[in-house]
Amino acid sequence: MSELTTxxxxxxxxxxxxxxxxxxQQQWTSMLAFMAAVAYDPTMSALLDSPGLSQxxxxxxxxxxxxxxxxxxxxxxxxxLAENDRIKLLPEIAALYEHYRAEAEGSIEAEVISASxxxxxxxxxxxxxxxxxxGKEVRLTSKIDPSxxxxxxxRAGDMVIDGSVSGRLTKLSTTLTH
Numbered sequence: 683m684s685e686l687t688t689x690x691x692x693x694x695x696x697x698x699x700x701x702x703x704x705x706x707q708q709q710w711t712s713m714l715a716f717m718a719a720v721a722y723d724p725t726m727s728a729l730l731d732s733p734g735l736s737q738x739x740x741x742x743x744x745x746x747x748x749x750x751x752x753x754x755x756x757x758x759x760x761x762x763l764a765e766n767d768r769i770k771l772l773p774e775i776a777a778l779y780e781h782y783r784a785e786a787e788g789s790i791e792a793e794v795i796s797a798s799x800x801x802x803x804x805x806x807x808x809x810x811x812x813x814x815x816x817g818k819e820v821r822l823t824s825k826i827d828p829s830x831x832x833x834x835x836x837r838a839g840d841m842v843i844d845g846s847v848s849g850r851l852t853k854l855s856t857t858l859t860h
């Protein structure tokens with residue numbers, strides 16, 4: 683995954699710079715999210731991997747599918763990605779773009795993964811604590827992973843706080859075997 687992120691980084695930065703230059707941050711968020719969903723589709727992925735398809739054909743096919751949802755700058759961006767065989771990086775590019783956008787806006791995306799449903803009050807407390815710790819506004823999402831057994835894992839940028847029961851058991855197991 684980190685190799686994909688490394689390859690996607692300059693393209694995400696370019697998209698971010700284009701969006702800022704033209705004050706189109708929200709529009710680029712929407713366009714990149716749509717293009718990422720199209721690129722992630724298994725059928726599209728198989729088509730992009732087709733050896734009989736040239737780079738320009740890949741770009742034109744991709745643009746024709748996205749035509750209604752993207753502007754000319756995004757079409758040019760797709761052509762650039764196709765020239766460098768990078769269309770399949772769009773999901774990573776979109777994620778990095780959002781990271782750059784949040785950073786510029788002084789906010790951060792954070793994710794709470796818990797073993798069971800997390801209440802709105804608990805999420806608000808977590809967001810407030812992260813805001814104090816990170817000094818940024820926090821946009822929080824949550825999901826459930828029963829394999830954690832109990833507790834939660836919080837991810838915000840490069841920071842990971844593992845307060846899950848399964849994480850504690852793993853640490854205990856590692857400690858006991860060493």
